[in-house]
Amino acid sequence: MPIARAAKRRAVNLGAVVLAGALLAACGGSSDSSDSADGKVTITVDLFGSFGYKEAGLYEEYEKLNPGVTIKQTDTEDEADYWKSLQTRLAGGGGLADVQGIEVGRIASVTQQQADKFEDLKKYGAEELKNEFADAKWSAATGKNGEVLGLGTDVGPEAMCYRTDLFKKAGLPTDREELAQKWSTWDGYVELGKQYLKKAPKKSAWIDSVGSLYSIMIGQEKERYYNASGDLIWETNPALKTAWDTSVEAAESGLSAKLDQWSPQWNQAFAAGSFATIPCPAWMLGYIKGQAGDAGKGTWDIAKLPGGAGNWGGSYLAVPKAAKNKEAAYKLIKWLTAPEQQAKLFEKQGNFPSATGAIDKVAGAKDPYFNDAPIGQIFGDAAKAAPVQVLGIHDQNVAQQITNALSEVERKGTDPDKAWSNAKKGVENTIG
Template sequence: MTTFRKGLATALGITMTALAVAACGGGGDSSSDIPAAAGPNEHIELTLATFTEFGYEALIPEYERLHPNIKITHRKTGQGGPYAQDMMTKLAAGSGLADVQAVEEGHLSDILSKSSKFYDLTQIGPADASPDRWLSWKYDAGKDKNGKLIGYGTDIGPDAMCYRKDLFAAAGLPTDPEAVKSIFATWDSYFAAGAQYVQKTGGKAWFDSAAQNFNAMVNQLPVGYLDKDDKLTVESNQGIKDAWAKVTDAVGKGESAKLTAFSNEWNSGFRQSAFATKVCPAWMLGVVKEQAGPDNAGKWAVTDAFPGGGGNWGGSYLTVPTQSKHPREAAALTAWLTAPEQQLKAFQAKGTFPSQVKALESPELLSQTDAYFGGAKIGELFVAQAKKVAKPQYKGPNDGQIQENVTAPALQAVEQGKSPADGWQQLVDGAKKLAR
């Protein structure tokens, strides 16, 4: 799943002067191509396009107070999928993007393939926005093949596992977050426990969606759907084949609730106890609380054990398109919004988990608990999970579309009765069409 946020951005149109700037400043990013910074008394307007909740509502007025000559127009919208499509359309048109444009991790590969249309932030950004500000894997994922940095990292989604303590107890399973770690040690142990759960409960589902688990498994692999030459790997990638076999085998044993993530039925499933476990990146805790509701407070728990070790699902970047008329000021705003101090404020406001090293070391973050999850030390837990993530998996063009528009429907077809072999062929055929 790539669109964990919800929004469609409408960015401010730009003048012919800005288009001329974009035309000469897109590829090389040499200092002579970059418009000069505005004077200290020159009043300018910057546009910022984001989707769903970045936690910037209080930060924008703060930045304007610190920079009286700058006015920021925030274009905030809903679903991440339509937002990404809108962004790609405006990239192709050469106009319409904001000075600072957010990009969700699941769509980053498409943006990196068009990196000439964005400024290199190492050339226009402030000196204190150095690589060591971020976790190395987060920083590196914002670079294109040639090492050009087009995005400063915002939040991350380190993976943990959520589960229903009451449903575990009813099935005779341990319920303490420490005691359940053996269940969540590997994907094999996870699915084996699921088969036992189904048997002991007379057929109740272990997890919500095959696609949700498969996505987490594929993200852990050294190579995903495409290699660094942008060649499709699906048919030759043993890791993907193994993940498919394990997930579809679990479906065949009745472990899946067969729900489509973020659908109305999936939302209702939290309230109706339709499944006992859930892949839980940091941002998912808010989803669980919202959908499960107050009646289920204390029934959900979260543990820092995750099958296969660490993983990341979600997070975003802030970019400066070459369409920007004020790229240096846009880069300064981007660097400020992604600084540790602001990331902690965004976390407090909306639960967006920081990607900056100093923020992750902050007592303010490490001491965070969540009463809904039984007082779990969520700050400490997700910091530990973030540090387990290895180097970023390369994601080529259309990687997100393969997952969202090909793999998820293929797995849903298996959940509805299609054979795993036929579902696999559906995945292969669909991926080939997108990878052309």
């Protein structure tokens, strides 16, 4: 187990944040005992998107602390593609990495349908870590028989990122506290967007896509697609209908830049000023920096989210039963998800911790890239207030069909009732 020591407070580069308090950094310990007879082991890690471990230097640090260990990571940008491939490999029992990432929207599928495919981490002592994580994060990865099937990485507390330079050109206020009051509700946010369009710079919309608006709104709800009994309720859930209606209004009012998230065009839009606001979970801060680059420093800021707190995203690290190096894999994910490493990851990449000790460490964090926004406070308050969400086995599938339907309204002008009907058919075809 890593031993903590105080790290000196220091200036950070463009991609980092400033912590008001001292961070704890991991010290060395005994060498990692490997699953290999000669003491050397290569741990394979297969992820989606950007978990930030390589970029933050955590793999390199772990290898130095544990001579003989080599970490090799593969990743898939699109989570849907990753999940489909993972299902194929789980069914066949081959081609699996020692460590597999699991998105929060898929964790219920693992605990309810695939517990026999993953190691119960209690076998390696994971039960002793329970008090280090938020209850909701820990319980979501717990199987029906009490198995611990993954260790939590980040969570996705939400805020609103916005371009102060574009707001000024449109005659809107730029102070984060004033904006938080003006868009305390989603209706207020949409109305401010309509004001923005009246004087907005050419080729600049209010938001990147109505899909991101929908995702952030539904992330504020305890029940979204399933109820606590495991029943599908998305068609009759009033909160989901409100998120749909608001997203439709935004589309029909021309507030959207009509961009697919993660597409090359979307990536370029951060620097081009194609949209003035974007709902941003904590993990998106690093992405914005990477896409907007040095020129974006000081043009972005962060305010509280309309409509209260919510969560969008977060993941787990799991060890498949077919993994070659199970014990070594567990030791790695235990270290990566420890409070010290989660705090470092937030400092360098913006991924907000799920470990309670790490949340306390980053409470005073500010980000110079975003006009010294108090991100530790903004995202910390959001994390504390976010509801404990009911997770279902097909959350991601239902969400994808709804955002596909909203895209039809946004780009093709499809009648909202017709698009809703298409979403229903899509869900039926996907999950039966």
